[in-house]
Amino acid sequence: MSAIQTMMPPVQYADVNGIRMAYYEAGPQRGVPIIFSHGFPELAFSWRHQIKALADRGRWVIAPDQRGYGLTDRPEAVESYDLEHLCGDLVALMDHLKIPKAIFCGHDWGGFVVWYMSVRHPDRVEGVISLNTPFSPRAPADPIAIMRKRMGDRMYIVHFQTPGEADAALGKDPRKVMDFFLRSPLDMPGMPASGGFASERKEGDPSLFAMVDMLEQWSPEADPRPFFLTDEEFDAFAETFERTGFTGGINWYRNFTRNWHAAEHIEHRVRQPSLMVMAEKDAVLPPSSADGMETICDDLEKVLIEGSGHWTQQEKPEAVNRALLEWLDRRFPVS
Numbered sequence: 001m002s003a004i005q006t007m008m009p010p011v012q013y014a015d016v017n018g019i020r021m022a023y024y025e026a027g028p029q030r031g032v033p034i035i036f037s038h039g040f041p042e043l044a045f046s047w048r049h050q051i052k053a054l055a056d057r058g059r060w061v062i063a064p065d066q067r068g069y070g071l072t073d074r075p076e077a078v079e080s081y082d083l084e085h086l087c088g089d090l091v092a093l094m095d096h097l098k099i100p101k102a103i104f105c106g107h108d109w110g111g112f113v114v115w116y117m118s119v120r121h122p123d124r125v126e127g128v129i130s131l132n133t134p135f136s137p138r139a140p141a142d143p144i145a146i147m148r149k150r151m152g153d154r155m156y157i158v159h160f161q162t163p164g165e166a167d168a169a170l171g172k173d174p175r176k177v178m179d180f181f182l183r184s185p186l187d188m189p190g191m192p193a194s195g196g197f198a199s200e201r202k203e204g205d206p207s208l209f210a211m212v213d214m215l216e217q218w219s220p221e222a223d224p225r226p227f228f229l230t231d232e233e234f235d236a237f238a239e240t241f242e243r244t245g246f247t248g249g250i251n252w253y254r255n256f257t258r259n260w261h262a263a264e265h266i267e268h269r270v271r272q273p274s275l276m277v278m279a280e281k282d283a284v285l286p287p288s289s290a291d292g293m294e295t296i297c298d299d300l301e302k303v304l305i306e307g308s309g310h311w312t313q314q315e316k317p318e319a320v321n322r323a324l325l326e327w328l329d330r331r332f333p334v335s
Contacts, residue, residue: 007048011071016092023064023093027055029335032126035090036063039108039133040249041181045236046107050314050324058334062102064093066110068248070240078163081251083116083259091121094229100124102286103332104322107131108285109252116263118270127332128274129324131312133267133280134290135297138268150200150305152207160253165307167247167298171210177305178221180215183225185281185309192247193224193301194283209284221279228315270297275327277320301327 004011007174009026024044027033034054035330036047044063054061067073067089068081075081094102103126106114111133118125139146146157160166170177201208227234274297278287287304294300303323 001147003230003232004043004045004240007233008045008051012095013071014096014127016056017068017075017088019075019089021064021067021073021089021093023062025060025062026051027060028058029060031060032332033060033097033099033102034093034129035102035104036061037090037104037106037110037113038063038066038069039106039110041069041178041237041241041246042108042250043237044238045070045233046311046314050105050313050321053317053321053325054328057329059328062093062251063104064089066113068251070143070244074244074248078251079258082112082250082255082262083120084262086113087120089118090117091124093322094124096105099323101126103127103129103304103328105129105131106133108133108310109249114268116217116259118272118273118274119266119268122271125272127272128270129277129327131203131277132279132285132310134276134285135274136289136293137296138263139260142310143260150176151197151209152201152205154210154213156206156211157253157256159210161249161256162178166212167245167250169215170246170250174245176218176237177242177246178219178234179214179220180218180223182227182229182234182311182314183223183309184311184315185229185283186225187307193288194286196282196284199287203246214246218250226241238289245320251321268296270300273299274301275323276300276302277312278304279310279312279315280304280306281308282310282312284310303327 009024037315038046044065047063051061068074104114104117111130115135278289305316305319315319
């Protein structure tokens with residue numbers, strides 16, 4: 001049996017929003033559920049530690065493989081992966097399960113989804129938790145143009161806009177790709193903090209965050225970064241992406257401009273109680289990226305997970321579980 005089968009609740013399926021969605025459900029079906037939204041390139045399996053911890057505390061938890069990922073359908077059209085569809089999938093899943101409101105918890109790209117659930121579907125959102133991904137003011141211009149100017153054509157989100165190119169590069173060896181991604185950062189005292197998406201290269205310098213180029217030059221034997229997954233957990237990710245490829249997840253990025261246009265007339269303010277979980281050593285989404293969120297979030301709390309890189313809920317599951325349960329028990333106690 002795979003790690004997904006042994007460490008997750010039984011998989012279930014629902015026909016929602018034009019796709020067949022796989023999801024995992026645990027805990028008593030009462031109260032306000034917590035719906036988890038994973039990032040790139042991940043799966044509902046990324047939340048295995050949180051699913052168990054919260055269900056053991058009497059919480060109702062639901063974690064889907066989102067569109068383009070895992071056991072869920074992967075539509076061909078790029079525009080099928082915009083935030084309207086991604087949020088619509090979660091609303092339709094709630095309708096399927098007869099859930100009027102939920103608390104949404106997202107990581108990485110899933111953080112974008114849960115923040116936009118709060119502004120696109122505020123009547124369905126009781127609270128919001130985001131790991132690593134801040135809620136930011138709407139960009140003053142097309143975000144792809146901004147990233148291209150600041151960080152260069154090979155910056156991974158900019159590069160992802162080219163049809164098929166990154167898909168082919170990552171698809172050549174998914175096991176190597178997941179090995180490259182799913183490691184903890186090195187403990188290097190005195191190393192300056194990353195500026196994340198606020199970084200800006202000097203004229204003539206190579207692109208920043210040129211992920212595909214870095215991967216092509218990378219050797220696992222020469223990488224001193226530590227592992228945080230067991231062999232069985234790593235196989236669960238590697239074998240899934242060997243089967244599905246990465247196009248579904250990359251297509252989320254190909255809707256940055258579409259999402260930016262669509263948000264023009266949406267009130268860019270989170271009014272529900274929210275928790276921002278920051279990871280001390282995330283190079284792309286550092287704690288500094290959450291500065292100023294208080295001005296656009298009415299009821300915001302923040303917590304820092306020390307020593308964690310980008311894969312926060314998997315690298316530091318006990319610390320994340322404590323932070324989530326402390327906030328949930330205080331703000332949304334189980335009756």
